[in-house]
Amino acid sequence: MENNVKSYRKPYVRPVKANWWTDRGFYIAYMIREATAVLAVVVALELLVLSCMSQESIVAFLKNPLVILVNILSLASVMYHTITWFNLMPKAVRMFATKKPTDTKLIPAKLIISAEWIGAAVAFAVIIVACVCLV
Template sequence: MSNRKPYVREMKRTWWNNHPFYRLYMLREATVLPLILFTLFLMFGLGSLVKGPQAWESWLSFMANPLVIAINIVALAGSLFHAHTFFGMFPQVVPVRIQGKLLDTKILVLAQWAAVAFISVIVLFIV
């Protein structure tokens, strides 16, 4: 047996702050927090819709609160950032070939954003 001590590298809590890639990754992962609140707000809205008109009106007044509006705007920005990073990674993860040729990544990313815009317009017309 040896009396040597093994090397244990010190790992600080802010290790991810030293590299831009990890900062961006942590920011992307943190976008889930406002999205959780947004989802909870919607779930309570559905519950109040079931309870009746008075509960629905109180939920609408709650949603008009400036803090709730700010949380919803942050959630929207976070989901758009999340979509941007996902759409950028998608061509690397799933390379699309048409007739043996690799499709350009810009075309794939633009096609995904076009699909988001198309679906958003359809939802706007339905609502």
Template structure:
């Protein structure tokens, strides 16, 4: 047996800050945190709707709080950033060929955003 110690590379907690790719990846992954709060707020809203008018009014007052509105805006921005990174990745993950020709990546990304806008418009008109 050898008395040599194995090499153990030091791993700092901030290792990802040195590389811009990993930094953007960590930011993308952190966008889930405001979305968790947004989802919890909506879940409590559905529960308060089931409990009656006074509970619903308390929830509406809670949602009108400027801190909650700011968190909702951060959640919206995070989800838009998440969608943008997902849409820009899509042509590399799933390349589409039509008659042997590679489909234009920009058209694919713009088509996905067009679908998001159409669905959002329909939801806004229905609600």
């Protein structure tokens, strides 16, 4: 059965300024981290364009100073995103040391961050080895 009672009560909606994220350093870092996705999209589009070009055209395109600058900025933004995400992860996901529901001992954040970096290094090594073997 539906409830057809109409409410005339207006819910309170707190006003939010357009520059709300400039109030705290944490919010600024958050917005910068989210903005790094823009450069990731630029690199994805660059790779899409390069997939349709010949080898000589690719080399000529990548020698362009503007493309070099965009790629350097993209690398810096990806590194910033990775570092801040790895540091944020232990705060966002609580990992318990045991499976007992009564034991609330957490795995230390430094151990989690170290494991993330080790995993990233292993993934990087696998990608490099795969690329070298394919060439």
